[in-house]
Amino acid sequence: MPELPEVETIRKQMEVELPGSIIANVDVRDRHCFVGDENTLVGETITKIGRVGKYLFVSFASGRGLAIHLKMTGRLVTPIYDSRFMIHEKIDYETAEHTRVVIMLADGRKIYYWDTRMFGYIQVCDNFQATISNLQMKLGKEPWKITEIEFLRNLQKTNRAIKNVLLDQTILAGVGNIYANDALWVAGILPQRLASSISLTEVRKLLTALHTTMERSLVLGGASDNTYRDFYGNRGGYQNEFLVYGGGMCKRCNGQLTYGKIGGRGSWWCERCQA
Template identity: 35%
Template sequence: MPELPEVETIKRDLAKLLAGKKIFNISTNTPKQIRPSLKTVKKNIIGKKIKGVKRRAKLLLIFLEDNLVLGVHLKMTGQLFFKKNTEPKNKHQRAVITLSEGKELRFNDLRKFGYLQLIKGKKELDSTLEKYGPEPFLDLDFVYFKKLLTSTSRAIKIVLMDQSKISGIGNIYANDALFLARVNPAKPANKITAGKAKKLYNSIHQVLKAGIRFRGASDQSYLDALGQKGSYQDHFLTYKRAGEKCFNCGAKIKRIKLGGRGTFYCPICQK
């Protein structure tokens, strides 16, 4: 599911909901999704208090006492729900962390691509996060962005979605940012002019901000920590709009494949 705006929405909610809660237990029916193992995670986190919640790229980071961090990656269909232990469980529930005050943190994941990962200590945290490129709202500056584009002939959309180059952009927001900037998704990154690069840089921030404002895109399985839908799906510019009219020129939005992913763009506006 989730790209930067969706994970950010969950993070902001969980930061409030989880602060100060104590972990009583963790259980799973899909041990493959618990790293390094259920046994190790259990041994380390039971009895620990939750200190805070952060996000790096599309990875959620739940900070515990004793320099422990529980990383959660939702991949395509993961959900993280904060619920009362009396509420009915989801059909695709994969793991549960029971908390103080009769609360639970529930990890649902239809396709089982996501995972929970125990990270011990600062060194391990650093090595876990070192693969990620700059954050759009923190340290992604235009000088870096411009240089990144001139450094490769890969299709610009592939570059935008490369987490080692820029963090947090996935398929939905890549498509929409490219539309806003009027850049063709298949265009080699190093063929993009400085002016267009600036436009694209601004568009990335614009679509991610919109995503956060609408609390994410609930197109398929994404729901926030309380099980509520976001509404960015009502504001898609190109994503999933193949055959529909371009909001700028009225031409038909086209769908192609790029890097194996569905790619949507206006063939008239995006050159």
């Protein structure tokens, strides 16, 4: 599932490519992935690309906009096959089976919404600022915005496992399974530890670990161990640097990592290096 570094990578690329572009046509091939009337988008001018947690926001000059969530397997791509980019795979998104929505711009470029499992969607929002504000109220802060004390207070309120709390978007926005696993290992905290037992020193280590792992992934353009591709259709590179996610040997003590399910999600940890 695309997490904060993956969605932010796409946002930054969209911000380079899209402001000033006018929508010429929207072809909805699968209704599951589109909410609203696509015909009302014709003529809209894109002004800005925003993000809150794992949501992408495309603002129009009219005050309307699009809210996009890629969920498990969504891709938003405008493939550019030229020398500026290293292309790892050539997919013809125009005819691809899993292309669900095609947004055509007045300059002839096309943006493809591609999704195998179809949990993701593009939603037309008339009152765009209200949609964004509502979401911001429902979601927690991002790991760079929350203070240590705020985070500690949230952890003390719950008796859930720390890893499940990291994945709870209402407490912390943007963290998914990859970065929760890796950051807990960096911080030396077992994923099944009760959130209420985490000390202030550990909170400090954990927030720092979330920052460093996600910042490293941002530099590498996200993690493409699965279906994630960036806005140009390319893979990220963080999958080559997973710390514990996916298993293997501990990079600190060289012991075998342990695997288990916590809150139904795959978890990896080192019995020696995490307590």
